[in-house]
Amino acid sequence: MDEQETDVDLTYNDDERAFRDEVRGFLAEQLPPALSAKVRAGAALDKADHDRWHAILNAKGWLAPTWPEEHGGCGWDAVRRHIFEEECALAHAPRIVPFGLTMLGPVLMQFGSDAQKAHYLPRILSGEDWWCQGYSEPGAGSDLASLKTRAVRDGDHYVVNGQKTWTTLGQHANKIFCLVRTDPDAKAQEGISFLLIDMDTPGIELRPIMLLDGTPEVNEVWFTDVRVPVENRVGEENKGWTYAKYLLTHERTNIAGVGFSRAGLASVKRMARAEMSGGRPLIENPFFAARLAQVEIDLMAMATTNLRIISRAARGQAPGVESSMLKVKGTVIRQEINDLARRAAGPYAMPFVSEALEGDNAPVGPDYAGPVARQYFNNRKLSIFGGSNEIQRNIIAKTVLAGDRR
C-alpha cells in the first residue's frame, strides 16, 4: 500500500471540507431529534422510524450515495461517501437499511433487465419496497454455495421449496431476494440462480428468531411450493453466484464503520466522565484510561488506513485484500468499544431494559447504562456476518501467501 507520486496530504481538500459542512448543516436541520435520541440511546427503531429517515434522505436526493445519478443516486466519489457516512454516524442518524439500496440496487443496475430496473429501482428509493436478503440457510453459512433451497421450472414459473435463515428485519419486508438452486447436478457454484420474490406469495412463512440480547432482529423464512414468475429472475439461469458475489463486494462498502466507532468512543468517554470510582471520575482511573487510549490509538490508525484505501479507490484503483483487513479491524474495534461501554457502566450494566426500550418505563440507573450490555452481546454479530472474520483472514492469507504454492 504505497502512496508515491505526490506529497502526503493528511487532510480533506477545500471542496471536501465544504461538502462536510454542507452535510453537517443538513443533519443539524433535518435529522429529527426524536430519531437521533433513539439511536443515541441504543433503542430499537421500528419500521416507521426507518421509513421516516429514508424519506427525508430521499427528498434531499441523498439516499443512494453509491448509485449513479441516472438512477437517482448522488454520484459521489468514495471520499464524499465516506464523509457522508461518518457525519451521519456522528450525528446518530439511523443506519440506512442496506438490503435494497446497497445490495440489490447495484446488482439490478449491473445485471437486471430494463424492465426490472425501471420497476424496482424507483420503488427502492421511494421506500415502497423493503427488501430482505435470502442468502444464508441452516446448512449454508460461510459455505454459501452449498445452499439447498430448490427452484424447479414449471412453465413460466419457478416452484421454490426450502428454508432461508438469519433474514435480518424480514418482518418489515415485502420483498426478498434469494439465491436458489436451479441445477442440482452442476458444480455447487454453477447451479444457482438469483430470484426476486414477493413476501406475500402463498407458501412463504416467516418465523422470528430471538437473538441473545432479546431482540427479534432476524427470521427464518420457509418456502413451500412458492410460485415465482420466471421474469423475476435476475440475469441468466444458473449464473446467480456471479451476481451474488458482485453484491457481496457492495455489502462491504463502509465496512470499517469508522463513524460508528467514533460515535461509540465519544459516548464511552461521556460515561467515564460521569462514573465515579474511588472518589474520582472513572476516566482518570489509569486502568480504564489505558484501555480507552489503546482503542483510540487503534481507531486513529484504522481511520487513516480507511482513508488511504478510499483515496486510492477514488483514483480508480480497486481495493483487494484491504477490504478484508478493514472488515476485521473495523469490527474488532467496534466490539472493543462495546466492551468498554459495558465496563464503564459498572453494576448498572446488569439490568435488562427491554421495557425501557419500548418507551414508557424509566431507565434503571444513569440513562447511558441501559443499552450497553445488550449492544455488547448483539454486536458479537459483527465478526460473524458479512463474511466472518475467519473467512476474511483466509482471504488475506490466501492472497498474500499464494507465492508458496507457485
Place this chain on the structure above:
Amino acid sequence: MNFELTEERQMLQDTLRRFLSDRYDTRVRNAILESDLGYAPEIWRQLAELGVIGALFTEAQGGFGGMGFDIATVFEELGRAGVVEPFLDCALLGGGLLAALGNEAQQALVEAVIAGECQLALAHGEPAGRYDLEHVATRAVPDGAGVVLNGRKAVVVNAEAADHVIVSARESGSVLDRAGISLFVVPRDADGMTLTGYPLISGGRAAELVLDHVRLGPEARLGAAGAGYEALSTRIAAAHVALSAEALGAMETATALTRDYMTTRTQFGRPIATFQALQHRMADLLIEVEQARSAVILAAGHLEAAPLERDRNGAAARTLIGRVGRLVAEETIQLHGGIAMTQEYELAHIAKRIVMTDHRFGDTDYHLERFIALGRDAA
C-alpha cells in the same frame, strides 16, 4: 499434595450435577428467565432438600460445609448449568451475614434459609457507589432505641423475593470511610422502603431501593454499630470464590458445547473442527480454562487464611477470570457462528452469565488494582 475433592464434596458435586442435568435443561431455564418471579421456587426447595444451601454454611451455623472448597464445589455446578436461582444473594451473602453476626432471633432465620423457606437479599451497593465496597451514603440516625434509615440502594439482586433485606447504612464518618457502616435486617414490606424491580440481562431479578424514613427498632441491628465493613468484606471474599467458581463452571459448559458443535457442524464439506485456524483458538481456550481452574483453587484454598492472603488470592482469581471469561464467552460464540447468537441456544445464556460476572463486586480492572495494592501491603 492432593487436589482431589473430599468424599463428601465429591458426593455433593455428583448429586448436584445429576439433579441439574436432569431437571434444569435449556427449556426449563429459559422458561424461568421469562417468568415474573425470575426464579423457580420449586427447584429452590428441591435443591435445599438436597443440601445445596446447607453446604454453604458451617456445622456451627447449622450447615455441613461453609469452607472455600464447599462454596467452589457448589457454585461450579451452578455455573455449569447456568442456574439463575439466588444462591449467592440469598444464601451466601444474606444468610452468611446473619450467621456471622446475628443474635439468637436472627440466627433462627439462617435455619429457615438452609431449609429453603426464607429468602434474603443484601442491599449494599448504591447508585453512585460503583464497586467501592466502602461507599455508603445511606444514613442511619438514632431514633429512640432504634434508627431511621434514609438513602438509596442500587441493583439489589433478589430484593423483590426477599422476606428480609440486609441494608447497610452509615452511622458515622464520610461516604468512603470503612468505619461507621452498620447493618440492619429490614422486612421487605417495611414502611418507607420502596422497591422498583426489573429483570437482569443474565437472569434473575433485582430492584432499586428507596429508603425514606424507614423506622427500625433495636432488634433490627445486625452486629455492632459502625463495624459492618469487616463482616461485609469477609462475606464478599466468599462471594469472590463463588463468582469465580460459577464462571469456571460456565466456561466448562461453553467450551464443551463448542467442542461438540465444531465436530458436528460441516462447512465446505468437512467438520469445522478440521480447520486449523479454529483448532488453535480452541486450544488456547482450553489452556486458559485450566488457568481459571487453578485460580479458583487458590482462591478457595485461601478463603480461611489471614485477610491479606485471602484477598490477594481472591483478587487474583477475579482478575484472571474477568479476562479469561470474556475471552471464552466471545470466542465460543465466534467459533459457533450465528447459532450462538440465538436466545434458545444454550451458549447464549451461558455466555451472558460469564460476562456479567464481571459486573458483581468489581470487574477485572478493579481487582487488578486491588491485587496490586494488596501486594504493596504484603511486601
